Amino acid sequence: xxxxxxxxRAESLxxxxxxxxxxxxxxxxxxxxxxxxxxxxxxIRARAFTTQDPAAGEMxxxxxxxxxxxxxxxxxxxxxxxxxxxxxxxxxQEEDPTRAREYLxxxxxxxxxxxxxxxxxxxxALISDLLAPWAPVPATGDxxxxxxxxxGLTTSDRRRAALRRHIWRPGRFKRLMDRYTGQSEPLPxxxxxxxxxxxxxxxxxxxxxxxxxxxxxxxDVATRLAALAADAEEPAITRAExxxxxxxxxxxxxxTEALSPLRDLAVDLPALSPAADRLEARAEAxxxxxxxxxxxxxxxxxxxxAMEYYDGFVFTLSARGRSGQAPVATxxxxxxxxxxxxxxxxxxxVGGVIRPGLLEDTP
Amino acid sequence: xxxxGVPSKGRLMDKTFQWFGKRGLTLVRTGSDREYxxxxxxxxxxxxxxxxxxxxxxxxxxHIHLGVTGSDLVRENVxxxxxxxxxxxxxGFGHADLVLAVPKAWVDVDTLDDLDAVCAQFRAGHGHxxxxxxxxxxxxRDFLRAQGVADYQLVDSQGAxxxxxxxxxxxxxxDITSTxxxxxxxxxxxxxxxxxxxxxxxxxxxxxxxxxxxAHAVMDDVRAMVA
Numbered sequence: 347x348x349x350x351x352x353x354x355r356a357e358s359l360x361x362x363x364x365x366x367x368x369x370x371x372x373x374x375x376x377x378x379x380x381x382x383x384x385x386x387x388x389x390i391r392a393r394a395f396t397t398q399d400p401a402a403g404e405m406x407x408x409x410x411x412x413x414x415x416x417x418x419x420x421x422x423x424x425x426x427x428x429x430x431x432x433x434x435x436x437x438x439q440e441e442d443p444t445r446a447r448e449y450l451x452x453x454x455x456x457x458x459x460x461x462x463x464x465x466x467x468x469x470x471a472l473i474s475d476l477l478a479p480w481a482p483v484p485a486t487g488d489x490x491x492x493x494x495x496x497x498g499l500t501t502s503d504r505r506r507a508a509l510r511r512h513i514w515r516p517g518r519f520k521r522l523m524d525r526y527t528g529q530s531e532p533l534p535x536x537x538x539x540x541x542x543x544x545x546x547x548x549x550x551x552x553x554x555x556x557x558x559x560x561x562x563x564x565x566d567v568a569t570r571l572a573a574l575a576a577d578a579e580e581p582a583i584t585r586a587e588x589x590x591x592x593x594x595x596x597x598x599x600x601x602t603e604a605l606s607p608l609r610d611l612a613v614d615l616p617a618l619s620p621a622a623d624r625l626e627a628r629a630e631a632x633x634x635x636x637x638x639x640x641x642x643x644x645x646x647x648x649x650x651x652a653m654e655y656y657d658g659f660v661f662t663l664s665a666r667g668r669s670g671q672a673p674v675a676t677x678x679x680x681x682x683x684x685x686x687x688x689x690x691x692x693x694x695x696v697g698g699v700i701r702p703g704l705l706e707d708t709p
Numbered sequence: 710x711x712x713x714g715v716p717s718k719g720r721l722m723d724k725t726f727q728w729f730g731k732r733g734l735t736l737v738r739t740g741s742d743r744e745y746x747x748x749x750x751x752x753x754x755x756x757x758x759x760x761x762x763x764x765x766x767x768x769x770x771x772h773i774h775l776g777v778t779g780s781d782l783v784r785e786n787v788x789x790x791x792x793x794x795x796x797x798x799x800x801g802f803g804h805a806d807l808v809l810a811v812p813k814a815w816v817d818v819d820t821l822d823d824l825d826a827v828c829a830q831f832r833a834g835h836g837h838x839x840x841x842x843x844x845x846x847x848x849x850r851d852f853l854r855a856q857g858v859a860d861y862q863l864v865d866s867q868g869a870x871x872x873x874x875x876x877x878x879x880x881x882x883x884d885i886t887s888t889x890x891x892x893x894x895x896x897x898x899x900x901x902x903x904x905x906x907x908x909x910x911x912x913x914x915x916x917x918x919x920x921x922x923x924a925h926a927v928m929d930d931v932r933a934m935v936a
Binding site for chain 1: 788789812813814815816817819820822825826827829830831834835838839846847850851853854855856857858859860861862863874875877879880881895896
C-alpha cells in the first residue's frame with residue numbers, strides 16, 4: 347500500500363520538478379492494452395495487470411507513464427518540452443510476490459532534439475540533485491554504443507536487423523552472434539533442405555510438405571527460404587568485429603575511462619566514432635553541470651535487460667547498501683520508442699522516474 | 710489426520726489407486742459408483758475426490774495436505790509453485806508433453822531460432838504479431854521469454870487447439886500431446902526444440918496445509934512408502 351509519507355514525499359519531489367520548469371501532465375490509470383502489447387510484446391502480460399472493458403476491450407492498469415506521456419506530447423506538444431508527473435503504477439510480481447504491486451512514480455521527461463547531450467545531462471543532474479539528501483549510488487550506460495556497433499558490422503542488412511531486434515535479449519543476441527561468426531554448427535538438414543529447394547523449386551517443396559494452413563502463405567515460406575539460401579552464402583562476421591561487440595558487452599569502468607578504449611575500438615569498427623563523440627559530448631555536458639564523469643560508473647551495455655527499450659544514455663540511482671532492492675530512480679533515452687509510437691515520426695526523448703516509496707523517511 | 714486429494718474419475722483415478730496400492734496404501738471408493746467418496750485403509754488419511762484441475766488450487770489454499778495432479782497444471786496455475794508446494798514423487802503415468810507446433814508446410818521452420826525469425830517476418834508482412842493458440846499461457850510465455858522469442862502473441866484456446874491454425878485464428882499452437890497423432894492429422898509438426906514441459910502425474914505436498922505433529926508423523930510414513 348502507498349503510505350501517507352510516500353505520497354507527501356512524492357508531492358514535494360513533483361513540486362521541485364515543477365520549480366525546475368517542468369510542465370505537469372496527467373495520464374489515465376486504465377491504458378489500452380493493444381498499444382502496450384505491440385510495444386513490449388507478450389512479456390508485458392507478466393508485468394502488468396489486465397482487465398476487460400465491455401466497449402474499449404482489453405485494458406491495462408498503467409504499468410508506467412512513458413507511453414501515455416509520449417502520446418500526449420505527440421498529440422499536442424511543441425518542442426522543446428519538459429514534463430513532470432506523479433501517480434500510481436501497477437506491476438504484477440509473479441517471480442517475487444514480496445515486491446510492491448502498486449507504488450508511486452515521480453517522473454521527468456524532456457523532448458528536446460536540438461541538444462541531446464545536454465538533455466541527457468539535464469535529466470540525470472536534476473534527478474541526482476533531488477535525491478542528493480539520500481546519497482544514492484549512481485550507475486550509467488549507453489545502449490546507443492552497442493546499437494552503433496551492430497549497425498556498423500560488415501555483414502548483410504538482414505543480419506544487422508536481426509541483431510538490432512534482439513539488442514535487449516542477451517541470450518538470443520548471443521545465439522545470433524555465434525551463428526553469424528561461425529561459432530555454432532549449422533542446423534543439421536538445413537543444407538540438404540536448401541539443395542532440395544534449389545533442384546525442385548521452393549513451391550514444389552512446400553506443397554509436398556503439407557497443405558497450406560493458417561495466414562502464413564506458401565509465398566511467405568518461399569521468401570524466407572530465399573533469405574536462408576542467401577544467408578548461407580554470407581561470409582562470417584570477422585573475429586575483429588566480433589571482439590569489438592564482446593568488449594562493449596563486458597566493458598565496465600567510469601564514463602571518462604571508457605572514451606579512450608572506445609576510440610581504439612572505432613579503428614576496427616568506424617561506425618563507433620559518432621557514438622564515442624556522443625558519449626564525450628555527454629561527459630562534457632555533465633561536467634558543466636557540476637557532475638564528475640571521471641568517477642561516474644559506466645558500462646556501455648548497462649540497462650540491456652530492463653525492458654524499457656532505452657536506446658541511448660541510461661542511468662540508475664540505487665539506495666546505498668541495498669543491493670537486492672530495485673533502484674530508487676531509473677531513466678534514459680528512448681528515441682526508438684517514440685518512433686514506434688509515432689509510426690515513423692520520431693521525437694528525441696530522455697527521462698527518468700523516482701520511486702518515493704523506496705526512499706527512507708529521513709535521509 | 711491428513712487429507713489426500715486424488716482425481717475423481719477415469720484412468721488418472723484408476724492409475725492413482727494402483728500406484729498407492731503397490732506401495733502399501735489401499736485407496737477405496739465407497740458408496741455407489743457415482744458418489745464421490747472414498748477412504749484410505751490402515752492409515753490416518755482421509756481421501757478427497759476432486760477434479761484433477763482443482764487439485765492445484767486446493768493444495769495452494771492448504772485445504773488438502775497431499776494431492777495427485779499433472780505437473781503441467783501445477784506449473785501453469787500456481788505462481789512460484791515450488792515455494793508453495795513440494796513435488797514428493799513423480800508417479801510415472803499421465804505423461805503428456807506441452808509442445809510448440811507449426812504447419813508442416815513451413816519447411817523453413819525446424820527450431821525456435823526459425824520461429825523467432827518467422828515472427829519478425831510475419832509481423833512485418835501481415836501487420837500483426839504471429840498468433841500462438843494455447844491454454845497454457847504462463848508456461849508458454851515464460852518459455853518463449855527465456856528463449857528470447859519476440860513478436861508473437863498468445864491467443865486463448867480452451868479446446869480443439871490443433872484446429873485453430875486451419876480455422877485461421879492462429880498461425881502456431883502450444884498444446885499437450887502424448888503421441889502427436891492429432892497434431893499430424895491437423896497438418897502440424899513439433900519444433901525440434903519445442904518441448905516446453907514434460908508433464909506427468911505427480912504427488913504434491915502443500916506447504917500451507919495445517920501440519921501438526923500427528924500430520925507430520927503420517928507424512929513420514931507416506932514418504933517411507935513412496936520412496
